[in-house]
Amino acid sequence: MERQSKFEQWIFSRFDTTPEALGYYRILFALYMLLIYAPGHSIQSRFPLISSFPDEFFHPPFGPMRLFSGFPDAYVFEVLLVLINVGLVAILVGYRTRMASVVTAVSLFICHGFSYSFGKINHWAVILCIPLLMAFANWGAACSFDARRNPDAKKDVESWPIALLALLLCFAMFTAGFQKLTAGWLDPSTQAVQGHMIRVFFIDRVQGLLAPFFIDIHDRLFWEILDYVSVSFELAFLLAMLHPALIRLFAGFATFFHLGILLILNIAYHPIFLVYAAFVNWQGPLDSLRLPTRFSKIFDSIRMLPPVPVVLLAGAFFYLVGSPLLPLNHLGTLPSGGSVLDLILMSAVSIGVLFVALRKMIGAYSRMRGVMRPSMTVR
């Protein structure tokens, strides 16, 4: 057998996974997108409202959006939202998964492209790449209608799309750090984090959570340390693409990094968790909760139904009604426009990461004690 080069090993072997782990990730992704992102219903995704703005506001970024001369009519966005909602349900249940993934990804790219044609890009490209890349990974191979419809079909999953996602994530993080570096974030005469906090506090009037506490901190060293930590962490993320364990380590720290940004600047950026989640082997945790067994019973009932009406009806429900979690947003709104749901989600993920980290540390400590304890012979 021909030996793989290190480059080939990194692409084709380093990010190996199982059909079940990828299937669980597929389900988690679709659930997040339907319940949290809620296409057409959340602040980030009310795309039809874009049509209500004059074409003079159309300032497309460099790229394919410059093929257009203005915003399309609302019905175009409605059609795309139908495709997105139905596509996400199809991804959730794993029906025609590859086609659904590609259609959903392309539709999302188009909608976001127009949203970013007001002059502000919100950096969702890596997130929107997930369904496109996972289509090639064959994330519909298990826990899916596709698998049950065709039990003899190949259940092989490909790891190179996950390696590609790693490359995109780590490079994207690097760009954030690199741009900060070239903008002067490490100059001791500037305190960038403090500056941005002051900007959002007085211009955007973002004054919730811990912002009022931090606005009164005037210690230059404190803020300079935050500048250095931010830049160093983001630049170093490039190295994480070498191994999924490194990505998980960096992603774990990044979870608290994002939580800090939420608490200080009231900016919620939890969609990036979807990318981090691609490098977690969900099979272990979910198997231990015996969720697959419970879901399997639900699936056995659902698979008796014809899949097309199920997908279309559920897709129509999400398109028309939206996420059943949306009422939670009425509990309160963050000054930046984010919701209480954002705060709950980010806090929950941070607590989860902390829990897993503590368990690993305790486990490592116990193993170390077991190694160091003198052996005892029982007679």
Place this chain on the structure above:
Amino acid sequence: MPTTRVRRIKVLFASLFVLLPLQLGAKYVGSEPWPGVFLPDFGSVPRMNGEFVIRKPDISVIFDDGRRASVEIAQLLEGLPSSHHATTMRFNFDPKMIRILGDKNRDAQASSDPIISANVVRWLKERLAAMYPGQVPVHMEIVWVSLMHRITDDGATTTVNPVDTLKIELQ
């Protein structure tokens, strides 16, 4: 996996190792592309030697009975995520930016400087009619102010100076 497919995937990865830094370079030479592999960089550093200078708009509308009302950007740009508000105001209602962008797609409105198109005026009137039902807005005034936040050992002070004004006739 067939050798041809392996080779194609390797070429894809190798291409990205070249294209990704190029797209980062493109942002410095021109502007950030979309789609592009970036994460938020938070932009430049607004703080220099204890002072923060920020440019922001104060919007007010004057009605036919002479009353004046302050307009919140979030209300005016209802439907857009809050992350888009500052850029949208700057690109479309900041005289400094309008002069830079030029008169792309604008038809001249009589006696206005800088140029705000009739289509935008129409849109403003519709928005304000929804925000203030039963009232007739005749002018809109957008005063761009320079907000300087200075931090000293004694505390922090904020001074606001108007630097540019855009007056829009709504009738």
